[in-house]
Amino acid sequence: MGVFLSLVKFLIKLGLAALVMVLLAAAGVYYTLEPDLPDVETLREIQYQTPLRIYSSDKKLIAEFGEKRRTPVAYESIPTDFIHAFQAAEDSRFFEHIGIDIKGLARAAVQLAASGHIQSGGSTITMQVAKNFFLTRERTFKRKFSEILLALRIERELSKEEIFALYINKIYLGQRAYGIEAAANVYYGASINELTLAQMAMIAGLPKAPSADNPISNPDRALARRNWILQRMHRLGYISDQDHEEASAAPLTARYHGADIELDAPYIAEMVRSQLFEQYGDDLYNNGFRVYTTISSERQEAANRALRQGLLAYSKRHGYHGPESQLDTAPTPELIASTLDGSTSYSGLQPAIVTAVHDKSVEAALKSGDTATVEWSGLEWARPYRSHNSLGPAPKKAADILAVGDVIRLSETEGGWELTQLPRVQGAFVALDPKDGAIQALTGGFNFSLNKFNRATQAYRQPGSNFKPFIYAAALENGFTPASLINDAPIVYHDTSLDKLWRPENYSRRFYGPTRLREGLYKSRNLVSIRLLRAVGIKTTIDYVSRFGFPLERLPRNLSLSLGTADLTPLEVAQGYAALANGGYRVEPYLIGRIDDPQGNLIHQATVPQICADCPTEQTMTDSRLAPRIMDSRTAYQMYSMLQDVIRQGTGTRAQSLDRSDLAGKTGTTNDQKDAWFSGFNRNLVATTWVGFDQPKPLGRREFGSSAALPIWIDFMQTALNGMPEEAPSPPDGIVRVRIDPSSGLLARPGQENAIFEVFRSEDAPTQYSQGTAGNDRSRGLTTEDIF
Template identity: 75%
Template structure:
């Protein structure tokens, strides 16, 4: 027995001596190679590759750009069960060892000796941090040795908590998710704070094999890996018997959750991405910027719906263009489903295939696998489209419209399913705050996934009569009044650009009405009045004045056609110009980025737009911030701005936009616009809080139809938007400035009404422009043709 004890002591001493020798060898190599190792201190300032996220002003996620989904979290915010799950899966002695687990290394060395190659690395969490941040992923002895040396240095420089935090934010966990917070969102649509124990164990099981153990692509393997981790947690005393049993029996609840987009504003998201790419380059996708736009989620959602509904209504008014394609009726149900799964839904228009046609109903298959019935009320509208001006007869039975195998679009409403179609017509909608130019809503087309061309900012179209208010504003600045008489009479101009060299402009009604007051000429949109008005003030004078509203002078034609809106403008330019009419005559510039923060919440950009009439910041009610905001330059006499607002109110009260009276508000003003051959339809309207424009037309200019005008195609979209946008907002109309007076005039001559005149009307003037003569003088010959332009 004594001999055995002596031998045991000898072996113990030899083993201890061996360990000491190994440690001394490692220490010697460490101090020899330490100067060549990377600087571990850089880990304190590591910047994780984090995608850019774009938000509305009220914090709704609009978009996420970047290859890697990651949301860094601090150690203090990680649930203890999640920490323990990673310990059980990767490194149970993490909080005790010095960065190296000798037992694990011994196992790895044995595998290398017996098999001739590395099978498992025996890596601790610290060693994985060293590998992930500083080393390649090659499986060589040299890389492993550097990994060990770096782990020792990391342990010396950083706390255990700091090391663990680096690890959980760096690791790849499948499905483009890097770090535990991103993984919780991708697999479960929630934060790590909301995960169940089973879900935590599932995520902790992913670093070893993110693809093979993936709970979405390989759920059975994922459950096996999860349960092994739970068993380890139980054996290590991290969880109770009950917790272990419940978590082990839990079903796999993982499914893919894309970026949790809360607000559909893809056109604005692309505007942000494009602008910031010019500033940050490729770093934009990895540096974790958080961009807050000026959009208001309620207004953006309303704008999307209003524009889509308006374009669908136009499409319905002009008849059914037929199915998108025709499939072989002999296809099996599985083949039909495969066809449907390859089709995209757009704006609530679901692809479907007609399976049966009855007398006044059809059966159709959806890509969800459901078969639905479309009753006659959802079919009877579908007269055959022939041209933009004609349709076929009303259908009498479903077979007049569809046949089995037709690939169609269906739209669901509270009344059931309705036959629909993707509109060929397009449109744009923009709403902004007229006080500072902040874009509150913007949609550049029917659907971004259907076509990414942003018509709000990229489509240069003629605005037609929607441009006339700027001509009239120039006239007021050059001595005209709302009561000035303009002769609405035929006129012929020489124009070498047209056949016959003669231009004979006409009103849309093909009639002429003689001497017309300026106010009436605007609200009735008389073309001849606008032409003579522009000729009276001079083209150069008008162009020089109008460019002050933000229009590019290079795209303002220097001829009389300018009065009819032949300039090339975008919807965003038009609505920005109208902002000056709404805010009392100040020029503001549109903008859509309010602020930018880095991934740590540090402010790196904050918009400080020029502001009109600002007594408080119009977006934040921050009076301190408002005192720092620059004042927008004044481009209109405040009295003339008031007169223009007043005249444009009459467009709604008694002119071409009387449909807007349905809103039952007295603070609204605006102007319709229609170009030649009805190729473009516009309406732009406002109060002092909100200005918005709607445009409708084909991408390749073509007639909309003889009955389609600004008041029929564009105005309903604007009304639909404003009904929701201003639903709870108090009226905010123009404030009459000093130097404006209201007097009674004769509606025929624009002169002062005589005492007792029964048909007298009120008009507003700058004080110095009040007519000096009475209408009674007209009969005595004191009013001449010199009074009419």
């Protein structure tokens, strides 16, 4: 008995000595590691790496930029079943322990003793937070002790709810998804509050092996782990028998969901990204900014549709260029699949391979594996392209157009499948709010994926007659009136700046004699514009038109300026027209309305100069809060009126189909029809469209601003102005409306039947009555030779 007691006492002393040694070792480790441990308080201000998201003004997602998909959520937003699923999978005693789980650590120690190296580690959720935010992933004793010490410190300074929120927002869950909200979006296209119990358990099973065992890369293993977690939830009392049975029997529904883009506006997204990148650099993709643009989703969709349809219509008018390629051998299912696998659909134009040709139809294999039948109504348009001015003979049967093995493009319409082709012509469209310059819609080409060059902001093209309104505005500000007469007659100039003789002509190659400015503008008479510029003076005109935002260095200092030979972008042209629409104020186009941080706090709000119609011109030119007045309000009213006649009786009459009286605008076509333009507006919206080839070449002899560009503008306005009441400008003080003789521009004689009304500044209104002969007391600056 004495021996036994002695042995017990010895063992107790040995145990106490071992315990002391362990405590001394632990104390040594603590005092060694503690000074180097990071400050846990930083977790309260943690900034997750969250992608840049860009939205329309009505909060539709346009784009997402960043390697990590993450949407942080608050603890209060997490469903209880989701919390229990993670507890079952990772740490069932999370809400009871002090940051470490003694049982788990003991289990890890036994594994270490048996295998000689660290295996499971016995990590709690708190320990994983410590590791994920502060430590490396190396498997060493030092890192493990640091992890334990940090976990204890985290538990002292943060609540369980804060710790859990940090965990579920930080963890990687496969497929570029970080955090449970991103995972719910990636795997199920839903928010965490919309998931089923089975789907929550599936996501809770991902932290163990997110890349290898997720339901997309390894569905069998992911399903097994999901069901194990459901079993654990049932055993822990988190779910009922029925819930367990139903969730375990649920099929696997996960599939990859890309970013849920709601609005197709890639040119806009790239403009925003590049603008902000200059300020933030690579941090832009991790700071979680939410950028709200000025874009209207409805108008952007209308612009996309109008431009694409307009370019496809042009392409169709000029014939079929033939298949994109031809298979070398008969199209077997394997060859079809391998060929189409590398093809991309662009704006609804799907790649296909012809598999059968009948008399009046063809059959084609689609990338999806389906077969499309194209009837004659979808083929008969395809006359062969010969040149920009000619087509081949009309086809009489399908074999005249296609052959088996042709790689083609098809589009699905209400009437069925139709043969189509990627247009070689390009275009751009931009719409602004003329009151402040907010960009409402913008597209820089047929398809961003096909060609990322943004023609709305980067294509410097000659606007042709689309520029004439600014020449006319300069004339009105320098003594001319809408009734001033300019002689439309042949003329030859030897201009030293052009270094050659110049014989300008009207497009019709006809001359019409003395012409009122109003008529010269709405009929787009070239010789009237040239003589007008010469009369006003090139320097005076350039100084004036530069107020509209046109860069001085791109305005030619010769008479060709009157025909629109300046190199301008569609956005710059639209900016100029905004001043004609808003009563004479210069506005700067802008795209970013607001930027929020990930928590929804405002970090940037656009502040733009405001139009003040009652403010003196001098004040608007010096007060940065005000949009500068760049033209007399009466001149702006006269220009609006004159440009309304372009639609009423000039080159823009097609726009009458919109059945509105408040529209104004101007067509534009350059030499050899290399560029086609239309810019038009009312008081609330201005839009410019351009059509042409990237490498300038003729569009075709029947392609003008009125035929190639104006239909696109009309299609857009049909949607953009729907439900918007008409709002024509009211005449400002100092404007008078006078009956004049259309031939002379003087006062109409009493009872004159062909008299018309014209608008004048009160001081410029004619005082002489017409005697039935041409003449005008306001033809200042013109010589006898110029008039006649």
